Amino acid sequence: MPFLDSFERPISYLRISVTDRCNFRCLYCRPAKGIELRRSHEMLRYEEIERVARAAASLGINKVRLTGGEPLVRKGVVGLVEMLSSIPGIDDLSMTTNG
Numbered sequence: 064m065p066f067l068d069s070f071e072r073p074i075s076y077l078r079i080s081v082t083d084r085c086n087f088r089c090l091y092c093r094p095a096k097g098i099e100l101r102r103s104h105e106m107l108r109y110e111e112i113e114r115v116a117r118a119a120a121s122l123g124i125n126k127v128r129l130t131g132g133e134p135l136v137r138k139g140v141v142g143l144v145e146m147l148s149s150i151p152g153i154d155d156l157s158m159t160t161n162g
Contacts, residue, residue, distance in 0.1 A: 065123050076126035076155075077119045079112055081140060085133040087161055109143045113150070120152035129158040 066074040107115070116127055127147055134140055135158075148156050 075124060076128060077116060077124050078128045078130055079116070080130050080132070081112070081134045081143065082106065082132045082137040084136050085131060085161070086136055087133070089161075109139065109146060112143060113146045116147050116153065117150055120150050123152075125152055126155040126157075127153055129156075131159075133161055134158050135160055135162060 068074055116124075119127075129140070129143070129147075131137070144156065144158070147153060
């Protein structure tokens with residue numbers, strides 16, 4: 064049985080914010096004041112993200128989008144992409160980046 068949103072449309076994707084950090088300060092996204100960055104121990108480890116994505120795939124999710132902040136500023140994100148791309152059932156893996 065697929066996940067459904069409040070309009071009973073199927074949800075087939077999982078959006079994962081891998082960091083709140085960014086190398087830009089765009090007005091629409093990052094105001095000059097008022098945002099506290101998370102400490103690294105407050106973010107999910109890559110192994111935890113992989114576990115969540117595997118569980119989602121087992122429930123019918125077939126798309127994963129990595130976002131941030133700027134996902135490419137997080138160390139080791141290429142390794143995360145490799146981990147997620149090997150999950151059976153994940154057919155579409157994308158990343159929203161400012162680059």
